[in-house]
Amino acid sequence: MESQRSFMIIALLFVSYLLWQQWQMDYGPKPVVAPVENTQTQQTEVHDDVPQSQDVPASGMTHADLVAGTSTQSKTIHVTTDALDVVINTKGGDIVSANLTDFNVDLDSDEKFSLLRATPSNLYIAQSGLIGRDGPDASKNGRPDYQTQSDSYTLTGEKLDVPLVWQTDTGLTVTKTFTFYANQHKVDVNYTITNQTGEPVHIQQYAQLKQVVEGEKSGGMFMPTYRGSAYSTDETRYEKYTFDDIEESNLKKSTKGGWVAMLQHYFVSAWIPPKTEQNNLFTKSSANHTYATIGFTGEPKTVEAGQSTSLNTTLYIGPKDQDLLHNLADNLDLTVDYGIFFWISQPLFALLKFIQGIVGNWGVAIIVITIIVKGAMYPLTKAQYVSMGKMRALQPKMAALKERYGDDRQKMSMGMMELYKKEKVNPMGGCFPMLLQMPIFLALYYVFLESVEFRHAGFFLWIKDLSVQDPYYVLPVLMGISMFLLQKLNPATIQDPMQQKIFQWMPVMMTIFFLWFPAGLVLYWLVSNLITLTQAKIIYAGMEKNGLKTK
Structure with missing residues (x-):
């Protein structure tokens, strides 16, 4: 030759x-979903009344409610930092909008890049809450309506706490606190559950990312960028789970630690549960396959009468900065997907x-x-x-x-x-x-x-x-x-x-x-x-x- x-x-x-890469994205084989591990089964046996992943509540609100809090029982809270411009809806305490104040949409534009939003045609929100037998987000009356002291917060120091409070007439109080940090795109979410009901309270933490399937398309043959979900477990460092995968078969994984994410070109949103706990990762598809959801449920907890406990998780909403992601969670930096030659x-x-x-x-x-x-x-x-x-x-x-x-x-x-x-x-x-x-x-x-x-x-x-x-x-x-x-x-x-x-x-x-x-x-x-x-x-x-x- x-x-x-x-x-x-x-x-x-x-x-x-490049053609092979594009074919894999469009028509490649889908991953085989493994059955739920025994650890999840054991947890269910301890608290068989805890809703499983498929029962995690959706928002239950209209798009107008999500954006502006126009529901008679809910409103929105505006939080501004030097890295994030966030809107939280008091109905459930979901983050329904997140603009990245340090990233512009276009090079010559002053408009800030919107990662999370509640617009009807491009819904993308971060939900979280407490389910289980006594979890307020699993109530038949709908998700909790949190109360807050202010509808606007601005970070002026190194840290900003935004507390939301929900309580019942029987003596159960839940304080959901969002903690923002200067020059950072991470948000810590902490629940303080105080039980004065006289009876044990059974709860379980959950968090999920919900996004409309039909949105901005991935790049073409020469720019094969990925838009979809991904996850990490103690056995799988990094795995994509496309919207088509979610439509065909729900993900069910039990893992120590782990994380779930939604990816797009240059940016990522991710829920990071406690790395020391056993968490169940899941996906859901809406009935008409309009929306795709990926999330996790944590370990079931029991709060005895007269006691209190705390639960926490972390939400990241920002750029795919490898150093930041590496320090935030194991293998989260792999969302910067360099393909088969990542080692080079x-x-x-x-x-x-x-x-x-x-x-x-x-x-x-x-x-x-x-x-x-x-x-x-x-x-x-x-x-x-x-x-x-x-x-x-x-x-x-x-x-x-x-x-x-x-x-x-x-x-x-x-x-x-x-x-x-x-x-x-x-x-x-x-x-x-x-x-x-x-x-x-x-x-x-x-x-x-x-x-x-x-x-x-x-x-x-x-x-x-x-x-x-x-x-x-x-x-x-x-x-x-x-x-x-x-x-x-x-x-x-x-x-x-x-x-x-x-x-x-x-x-x-x-x-x-x-x-x-x-x-x-x-x-x-x-x-x-x-x-x-x-x-x-x-x-x-x-x-x-x-x-x-x-x-």
């Missing part, structure tokens, strides 16, 4: 990989972040890391171009073989193998080095696609956002020109006329592909090509100096 074919192989492999992507991103901290510009950091990667891979590049140079030097002898054997392919193949052996040339020598570089390219592709740090990160002049395509297609065109120059530096030795035409048009086809790629990735590929051009000229000059003709 002539080494020049490796360019076509790389392009074909890359496009095939993660150290590359760490290096990129380190470089950016020094140079102060993500585009410059990309150029620097490209120089580092190409420098580290120089031995492979040299082996590739030495092999390609030797192959071109053999062209007169190969032409003589073709003239001698004509259309006898068997004798031609045997003659070529003898020639390769005699001249000590490996015909695959130019292909393998390029194939070894493919995982690094794909790893960087997902770094640029998934890392929120590149969102709205500028470079210079017209490149104001490295996470989206070049608005004027300058970088893709320059990349295509660099590929054309590389092609001229390495003229094809392919004999088949059809393959020759495909090879000649390869720079054009790759340019078209790269029109939709993130500008950061195109910048990497362009700089990589320019470095390769320089390295190839140096390598060929050395070979010419040693008497090996390379042209």
Whole structure:
């Protein structure tokens, strides 16, 4: 196989990989749902009156009630911090709106990014409460109507507590406290249950994320972003559970700790229950499959008469910041999904972040890391171009073989193998080095696609956002020109006329592909090509100096 074919192989492999990724998202096999573990069964036997996951209450309110608290029994509480702008409905104490005050919708817009919202066409809310025999959220009278001292709170220090209180005439008091922190997107939710009823009270914590299924679509073939749910257990570090999965079969997992989440491009919402307790993870689909829900129920608790107890969980609503997510919960940072080459992507991103901290510009950091990667891979590049140079030097002898054997392919193949052996040339020598570089390219592709740090990160002049395509297609065109120059530096030795035409048009086809790629990735590929051009000229000059003709 002539080494020049490796360019076509790389392009074909890359496009095939993207097509496979998109097919997996749309039509791939669904995970098998395991039966509920014995731990959940044992809990049910202790308190057989505790509602199971399928009985966790829905909001039971209209969209208008959710947004503005127009119900006669409920209202909304507005909470503002330097990272979050949140609306809490006192009916159940759900977070029905959350804007990220440190993230704009668009680069040139002052409108803040809305992660949670209660709009009818794009519902996405975070619900939580207490179920069980005596849980207020499992009451036949509907979810509890909490009371609050104020309808507006603003964080002025390092921490802000927003208490909501519900009590019965019989002596049961529940205080649901939301705790917000300065410059953070996490919200701690704490329940203090005080039992003055004279009888034991049985309760169980739950929390869930509810979202409309038909919403903003995932990216296309070249931007295969994921929108859907995911979870983690003590046996499964990270698993996606798509809306189609939820529609087909409800998730039922029992785990120590764990978490549940809803994902979209760059952002995530996640409920994180206590890691020391046994929690039951579940999903639900509405009757008409309009909404999908993922959540958890905690361990059943008994509060004896005259006693009180506390329950807690954490809600994260913000960007997919790997460091923050890693510190918040085990494996939550895996929601930054780098695909099968995550083991390459993660150290590359760490290096990129380190470089950016020094140079102060993500585009410059990309150029620097490209120089580092190409420098580290120089031995492979040299082996590739030495092999390609030797192959071109053999062209007169190969032409003589073709003239001698004509259309006898068997004798031609045997003659070529003898020639390769005699001249000590490996015909695959130019292909393998390029194939070894493919995982690094794909790893960087997902770094640029998934890392929120590149969102709205500028470079210079017209490149104001490295996470989206070049608005004027300058970088893709320059990349295509660099590929054309590389092609001229390495003229094809392919004999088949059809393959020759495909090879000649390869720079054009790759340019078209790269029109939709993130500008950061195109910048990497362009700089990589320019470095390769320089390295190839140096390598060929050395070979010419040693008497090996390379042209």
